[in-house]
Amino acid sequence: xxxxxxxPPLDRRARWRNRVVxxxxxxxxxxxxxxxxxxxxxxxxxxxxxxxxxVFPLPPVTFAGxxxxxxxxxxxxxxxxxxxxxxxxxxxxxxxxxxxxHAAIIAVRLRVNSDLNLTLTAEALSLVPGSLILxxxxxxxxxxxxxxxxxxxxxxxxxxxxxLDLEARIIAAIGSAEELRTLDRPAPTGPSEPVDLEGAxx
Amino acid sequence: xxxxxxxxxVAAGCLIAGALLSLAAGVALVRFPDLLSRMHAAAxxxxxxxxxxxxxxxxxxxxxxxxTTLVLVGAFQLATAPVAAHMVGRAAYPHDEIRRxxxxxxxxxxxxxxxxxxxxxxxxxxxxxSRPA
Numbered sequence: 016x017x018x019x020x021x022x023p024p025l026d027r028r029a030r031w032r033n034r035v036v037x038x039x040x041x042x043x044x045x046x047x048x049x050x051x052x053x054x055x056x057x058x059x060x061x062x063x064x065x066x067x068x069x070v071f072p073l074p075p076v077t078f079a080g081x082x083x084x085x086x087x088x089x090x091x092x093x094x095x096x097x098x099x100x101x102x103x104x105x106x107x108x109x110x111x112x113x114x115x116x117h118a119a120i121i122a123v124r125l126r127v128n129s130d131l132n133l134t135l136t137a138e139a140l141s142l143v144p145g146s147l148i149l150x151x152x153x154x155x156x157x158x159x160x161x162x163x164x165x166x167x168x169x170x171x172x173x174x175x176x177x178x179l180d181l182e183a184r185i186i187a188a189i190g191s192a193e194e195l196r197t198l199d200r201p202a203p204t205g206p207s208e209p210v211d212l213e214g215a216x217x
Numbered sequence: 218x219x220x221x222x223x224x225x226x227v228a229a230g231c232l233i234a235g236a237l238l239s240l241a242a243g244v245a246l247v248r249f250p251d252l253l254s255r256m257h258a259a260a261x262x263x264x265x266x267x268x269x270x271x272x273x274x275x276x277x278x279x280x281x282x283x284x285t286t287l288v289l290v291g292a293f294q295l296a297t298a299p300v301a302a303h304m305v306g307r308a309a310y311p312h313d314e315i316r317r318x319x320x321x322x323x324x325x326x327x328x329x330x331x332x333x334x335x336x337x338x339x340x341x342x343x344x345x346x347s348r349p350a
Contacts, residue, residue: 047289050282102238102262109245109258116254119321122328141260141299147253148303149310150325159325161253161306171321 033075038064076131078189086188093184097143104144108164119162119171120149123178127186127194128156135189136182143181145174228276235269238262252309260302267294 038061045060046052108116125136130153137148137158150159162174186194245258271287278284311329 044289047285050285098261098265102241102265105245105258105262106238106241109241109248115250117321118254120323120325122324137303138296138299141302142264142295144261145257147257147260147306148299149253149306150328151303152328157328159328161257163254163257165321168321 029078030075033078034068037068037073040064041067078131081191082189083187086184090184090188094139094143101142101144104164116164117166119165119174121160121162121171121175123158123160123175125156125158125182126179126197127182127190129194132156132182132185132190132194133158135185136178139181139185140178146178224276224279228273231269231273231276235266235271235273238266238269242266253306256302256306260298264294264298267291 041064042057042060045063046056049056049060108114125132133151133153133156137151140146140158140160141148145163145165147161147163148158149161151157152159158178160174160178162171165171165174183198186198239262242258242262245262246255249255249258268291271291275284275287310325
């Protein structure tokens, strides 16, 4: 499987859409900070957000997909459930006497290599049971995950599948049709090759 | 029982549960064997505990101005806690306070060795996968 650039250049329309999303988000935050929804707050928020977006331009985010409400709802509900289970697990491990939890560090190569998917999966992983993100390799789309509370290699493998399931839920919520098709292909197994630096010769 | 009373009881439940989870996170910080395990404690029960405390506050205060601020606090906590845990874990990873005897496998070590070997082969190449020492 070849690894293309994580971020293909965006066309004009996608750039404008990114800016509109950023301004809307920042203006929403501004209104939430003030706490009351009034025209003055909304207009001030839009002005401040527009200035911020112009003065501090952020690296472009490729968002090729669209938001699917059912997938998003399923992801959020499962995420909240996972967060509760994770907290209970840590609390139980903490108060259990005479037991030292074992751990593992595993490499999981995601099937969809985009910045947005890498970031969202990493963020969600850190809040679900047992896992903590340790390193992300943007070139190959590989996450290095610290897994707490595993005892056998079989459990480690089950955990690897769990990470890919989480990725599938995120893609089902916000991914594009092409990314959804990528999920159906068999996943690459084992730790990935590092980025091929020599291949970049001109 | 009026609606206000019901909401107060639910709020109290949320506040107590949140406080207990934060306590559990604190206990885990003291008792866990190494830094990476401790970051688990800082990332999970602590976040849920804070969310429950925020929910309890929102149910008790019941005014729009306060609730919007609480929503922001919760959203930023969810966004930043994993990043903080990642940064601390990665800063500590190859060097300090990692109990290697408790690790079943370590696939990151192999990856870093590979990157280092490649860098030795091609010293002029920029290396996105590693960080300065």
